[in-house]
Amino acid sequence: ASNHPLSRMLYDYLPIPVLQNKSANNSNKLKVDAFEEITGKGIQAAIFxxxxxxxxxxxxxPELAISSPSIERVGERTSVHIKINDVYYGKFIFNNQYREGLEELxxxxxxxxxxKVLSGDNxxxxxxxxxxxxxxxxxxxxQKPEQKLExxxxxxxxxxxxxxxxxxLNDAGALAQSNVGVSVSENVNVFSPACDxxxxxSEFQRLNYFLKLSKNSITTIKMSFALSLLxxxxxLLFAITGNLLPLVAAIIMPLSTITIVSFVTVMSSFYARNK
Structure with missing residues (x-):
């Protein structure tokens, strides 16, 4: 149930038993009695x-098992630790791989x-x-979640x-506190209420493009207001001087709406094409 990047990587890495015969006994599926994701720390669950x-x-x-010779002490590496019934079993070590286009972005x-880069890692x-x-x-x-927020x-x-x-999930508080919070998600169907x-x-490398597009959208809105005012x-000048016939006014009124909508559509398409 966890959507933390390390959780998803570990889930994809572990060999999950798959039943070849769907009618077979489902005894290899374990029921989770309790599950909790603790922000900035990890997850805990009760199973059988x-x-x-x-x-x-x-x-x-892991200091509970620090004396064990089978535990490899690895220093500055991203890792996920495992403990079952207060017994420390070891850790999974992750080699960081950065998103494509990060350097250019x-x-x-x-x-x-x-x-500024705020990281919970060492x-x-x-x-x-x-x-x-x-x-x-x-x-x-x-950086712990509360430190990022502060x-x-x-x-x-x-x-x-x-x-x-x-x-x-560790970024939820910081995302909510910031003026604009953007959640990068491997699955956009996962709702992130803390973000804007x-x-x-997969579109992370285009973040700068989206920022430019948002600014251009504000410019388009301002131009449409100016055009509407003009x-x-x-x-109004034609109306107060008596040079605007009722029939012409009836035609111009809906035409103004069509003009503004068309203008916004054209400008939005123009800015979207010009990266």
């Missing part, structure tokens, strides 16, 4: 009396925006990110307009 915890090192307390965004990826991202990009690691609050108190882009917009993960001022 077993208490299972999956998540961060702090959440699963950040170069474009850097021209118009101040970029600093193991700092060197890689510094190579990928434009110089001057602020990188802040080991960071955005501090920026807003300084008069900044903040757009937050996040892809996990949902961006399909249209009505001209019509």
């Amino acid at each position: 009396g077993y208490q299972i915890q999956i998540g961060s090192e702090e959440f699963c307390k 950040f170069k474009c965004l850097k021209n118009n925006y101040q970029i 600093e193991g990826e700092r060197t890689t990110l510094e190579r990928l991202l434009p110089k001057g990009t602020e990188l802040i690691f080991n 960071f955005i609050k501090n920026l807003q108190e300084k008069g900044r307009n903040v757009m937050m882009v996040g892809d996990g 917009a949902i961006l399909d993960a 249209y009505n001022v001209v019509g």
Whole structure:
């Protein structure tokens, strides 16, 4: 039930038993008696009396098994830890892979925006990110959900307009606090109530294009208001001077609406084509 990126990666990686015979006994399907996703920590569930915890090192307390020689201590790596009935079993280690077009996207965004990266992971990826991202990009690691939210609050108190882009439940508070919250989702059908917009993960590299399109949309709205005002001022001048016949007025009135709608449609299509 978890939509955290690491949860989905682990789910796709693990071999899930599939029944070849649909009429066979469903004994290999386990009933989950309880399930809870704890923001910033992980998930826990009860299955047939077993208490299972999956998540961060702090959440699963791997120090209970630190003396075990079979546990490989890996430092600055993204990992998901497993504990069952208070016994620590180990961890899955993830090799980070960044979304296609990330480097080019950040170069474009850097021209118009101040970029900051807030990550709940450790600093193991700092060197890689510094190579990928434009110089001057602020990188802040080991951030808990409440710390991300507080960071955005501090920026807003300084008069900044903040757009937050996040892809996990840990970002929910920060997405809600920001002036504009954009949730990047592998499955756009998953509802994210904390955000203002949902961006399909496959379109992530086009984020700068969408930002430009939104600004151009505001420009189109302003131009349509100006055109409408001009249209009505001209019509009013003809009316008060007695040069506007009732029949002509009856024709011009709906025609003004058609003109504005056509103008907005044409301009929107023009801006959409010009990336």
